[in-house]
Amino acid sequence: MDGPSENGDAIVGGSIVEGLEYRAGATETVSHELLPAEDPLEPRKRSFDHHMIETGVTMILEGLGLDPDHPRIKDTPTRYARMCDEVFSGLLSDGREAMNRFFDENHNEVVIVRNIPFASVCEHHLVPFIGEAHIAYLPHPDGFITGLSKIARLVDVMARRPSLQERMTREIAEKIEEVLRPQGVLVVVDAEHLCMTMRGVRKPGSVTVTSAARGKMQSDPETRREYMGMLRNP
Numbered sequence: 001m002d003g004p005s006e007n008g009d010a011i012v013g014g015s016i017v018e019g020l021e022y023r024a025g026a027t028e029t030v031s032h033e034l035l036p037a038e039d040p041l042e043p044r045k046r047s048f049d050h051h052m053i054e055t056g057v058t059m060i061l062e063g064l065g066l067d068p069d070h071p072r073i074k075d076t077p078t079r080y081a082r083m084c085d086e087v088f089s090g091l092l093s094d095g096r097e098a099m100n101r102f103f104d105e106n107h108n109e110v111v112i113v114r115n116i117p118f119a120s121v122c123e124h125h126l127v128p129f130i131g132e133a134h135i136a137y138l139p140h141p142d143g144f145i146t147g148l149s150k151i152a153r154l155v156d157v158m159a160r161r162p163s164l165q166e167r168m169t170r171e172i173a174e175k176i177e178e179v180l181r182p183q184g185v186l187v188v189v190d191a192e193h194l195c196m197t198m199r200g201v202r203k204p205g206s207v208t209v210t211s212a213a214r215g216k217m218q219s220d221p222e223t224r225r226e227y228m229g230m231l232r233n234p
């Protein structure tokens with residue numbers, strides 16, 4: 001069978017995956033120009049508007065009755081804007097760039113990367129939720145895998161956005177499916193939400209578990225059970 005593709009961009013002799021180039025038996029770093037065009041429904045900015053962020057933070061400080069010109073906090077708005085570059089960097093990326101190294105290894109057994117720590121921010125309260133992602137994928141039958149660290153990089157991209165845990169979990173699974181065309185992928189995420197611990201219902205230690213499955217992990221209950229077991233009970 002030819003390489004990973006669902007829509008006619010088949011690999012012939014291991015050379016092209018829908019614009020992603022790799023050589024049989026070799027590792028390739030794929031330049032951004034080769035990646036598929038961004039989804040026009042999901043336009044990505046190139047950078048954040050620091051001026052707007054700084055104005056907003058200044059207003060919050062004022063709203064709290066603090067003096068934003070006080071020496072102790074006068075740099076807080078610019079500091080916050082700089083922090084956004086880091087903690088929301090996933091808004092500037094579509095995730096495909098995170099997986100930019102592939103191996104044509106004829107490996108078609110499961111690959112599992114477990115206990116990938118992440119920190120995200122809940123879109124309702126803009127406070128962190130922190131946890132671990134666990135990922136299993138069954139490569140394309142021809143064996144098409146990515147560098148292990150690239151899976152962790154993808155988690156970072158999806159985490160560094162204001163999000164919901166369910167959406168983040170789904171976005172990781174969907175991106176792996178899109179880029180690697182695996183036979184199946186299963187993503188499980190455990191996280192503690194600070195909006196449930198430092199405020200509101202105040203239940204410190206409560207852990208939310210979400211999963212997203214695609215391909216065989218979704219359609220075949222036996223396969224799903226097997227890989228869920230590997231992710232949950234190592």
Ligand SMILES: Nc1nc2c(ncn2[C@@H]2O[C@H](COP(=O)(O)OP(=O)(O)OP(=O)(O)O)[C@@H](O)[C@H]2O)c(=O)[nH]1
Nearest residue numbers: 122123124125163164165166193195196199200201
């Ligand atoms: N499903 C889901 N809910 C989340 C996530 N992060 C935060 N929430 C929830 O979003 C909900 C927002 O509820 P609202 O009633 O609009 O806000 P609220 O008054 O601050 O709610 P409380 O947190 O219950 O005080 C809360 O129940 C949060 O626990 C998430 O990742 N997934």
Ligand SMILES: [Zn+2]
Nearest residue numbers: 122124125195
């Ligand atoms: Zn929240």
